[in-house]
Amino acid sequence: MHEETPVIVACPNGPLLVRGDVPIENPDGTPVQKNRRTVALCRCGASVLKPWCDGSHKIIGFRTDLDHGDVPQ
Amino acid sequence: MRLPRVRGPVSAALLDTLTSAPEQRDDALAGLDVVAREVIGASEDLARDDDLQLTLFCLYELHYSGFDGVDDALEWEPGLIAVRTAIERAWEAQLRAAIPLPERPALEADAVAETLFALAAADDGPSLSRYVAKKATREQLDEYLIQRSISQLKEADPQTWAIPRLTGRAKAGLIEVQADEYGNGRLERMHSQLYARTMRGAGLIDEYGAYIDIVPAVSLASANLMSFFGLNRRLRGASAGHLAMFEMTSSIPNRMYGNGFRRHGFGEDVTWYFDEHVEADAVHEQIAARDLAGGLVESEPQLLDDVLFGAASVLVVDGWVGLHILDCWQNGRTSLRAPVATAA
Numbered sequence: 001m002h003e004e005t006p007v008i009v010a011c012p013n014g015p016l017l018v019r020g021d022v023p024i025e026n027p028d029g030t031p032v033q034k035n036r037r038t039v040a041l042c043r044c045g046a047s048v049l050k051p052w053c054d055g056s057h058k059i060i061g062f063r064t065d066l067d068h069g070d071v072p073q
Numbered sequence: 074m075r076l077p078r079v080r081g082p083v084s085a086a087l088l089d090t091l092t093s094a095p096e097q098r099d100d101a102l103a104g105l106d107v108v109a110r111e112v113i114g115a116s117e118d119l120a121r122d123d124d125l126q127l128t129l130f131c132l133y134e135l136h137y138s139g140f141d142g143v144d145d146a147l148e149w150e151p152g153l154i155a156v157r158t159a160i161e162r163a164w165e166a167q168l169r170a171a172i173p174l175p176e177r178p179a180l181e182a183d184a185v186a187e188t189l190f191a192l193a194a195a196d197d198g199p200s201l202s203r204y205v206a207k208k209a210t211r212e213q214l215d216e217y218l219i220q221r222s223i224s225q226l227k228e229a230d231p232q233t234w235a236i237p238r239l240t241g242r243a244k245a246g247l248i249e250v251q252a253d254e255y256g257n258g259r260l261e262r263m264h265s266q267l268y269a270r271t272m273r274g275a276g277l278i279d280e281y282g283a284y285i286d287i288v289p290a291v292s293l294a295s296a297n298l299m300s301f302f303g304l305n306r307r308l309r310g311a312s313a314g315h316l317a318m319f320e321m322t323s324s325i326p327n328r329m330y331g332n333g334f335r336r337h338g339f340g341e342d343v344t345w346y347f348d349e350h351v352e353a354d355a356v357h358e359q360i361a362a363r364d365l366a367g368g369l370v371e372s373e374p375q376l377l378d379d380v381l382f383g384a385a386s387v388l389v390v391d392g393w394v395g396l397h398i399l400d401c402w403q404n405g406r407t408s409l410r411a412p413v414a415t416a417a
């Protein structure tokens with residue numbers, strides 16, 4: 001059977017969208033339970049559901065298009 | 074579902090038609106047509122017109138689960154489709170006039186998504202979710218569940234109509250979202266089932282349509298809007314835009330709704346629905362904004378304005394619902410048409 005290559009979409013100003021069969025683990029190697037096929041990993045740091053995104057990036061005005069040292073307006 | 078109680082001359086004529094014997098149906102239809110056109114012509118605010126929104130709701134329901142004791146073949150009765158179209162035309166004109174569109178983005182998926190996210194962020198409508206989180210009484214929680222039951226017990230169904238009308242990236246995006254809405258084939262994870270579970274946990278009846286008679290026009294309008302977009306192929310852009318905006322305005326409010334139920338001591342059986350939406354819709358909003366809405370604009374650029382219209386309509390129409398409920402609660406009234414105890 002054809003193996004699907006997982007894809008990660010870096011969403012502008014938002015999470016990393018993970019499509020495909022990628023196991024997500026805790027540092028001790030135990031699996032983080034995935035409740036859906038495609039998941040969104042928080043990359044803004046503000047989610048209270050980490051590692052998943054919970055939409056908090058919108059509240060903190062997270063931007064992915066700023067250079068280092070820039071601060072959001 | 075069971076047939077609702079009438080709310081005026083048009084819904085009365087419709088119920089007459091739906092329950093008439095076949096040999097009397099033509100007369101009933103002719104009567105319905107006359108009264109519907111009169112009332113539509115005189116209605117200044119269709120979103121708050123109980124008689125017309127209930128009529129529209131029933132006409133759409135013929136395409137979903139139908140009514141107990143009503144002939145399924147009436148779904149495609151030309152006279153009923155004509156009345157539905159007449160109400161839809163008048164309502165669409167009012168909606169188009171009432172809903173401002175954002176500035177058009179470039180015809181690229183990411184630009185469309187960015188415009189939609191900016192539109193959602195700029196929404197300064199009243200926050201029903203904040204009120205529910207902090208202040209709602211136990212009875213108001215019931216009201217809130219009942220208000221939404223009319224759409225959430227068939228959550229995702231109106232958007233499914235759009236699937237065969239889309240192609241390519243937009244279609245793949247819609248299916249990815251819808252599959253998740255339907256629990257990826259697992260009944261106990263299907264969102265409509267989670268909502269039913271929440272209603273049971275709160276001591277309410279989880280049968281679809283059980284509370285139809287006490288749900289006000291404006292909440293029917295919010296549900297009808299999705300069916301309107303979903304059942305008209307020409308409005309597939311609006312359907313896509315609506316779903317995208319719905320998902321984009323869901324994660325954070327659902328966390329607050331869940332908090333409101335936790336504040337009243339409810340456990341996971343009741344809050345699961347809300348907690349699931351926090352996580353799921355943070356995924357869905359990305360897919361719906363980029364692949365569904367954005368992908369659709371890339372493949373059918375002429376649909377851009379409808380995508381924006383559908384997206385903006387969520388903020389406006391669901392904003393009316395929130396305003397209505399908050400206004401009633403802040404003035405010590407029920408937001409329903411009658412107390413819960415009188416229903417079902």
Ligand code: FES
Binds near residue numbers: 058
């Ligand atoms: S990226 Fe969405 S909450 Fe952090």
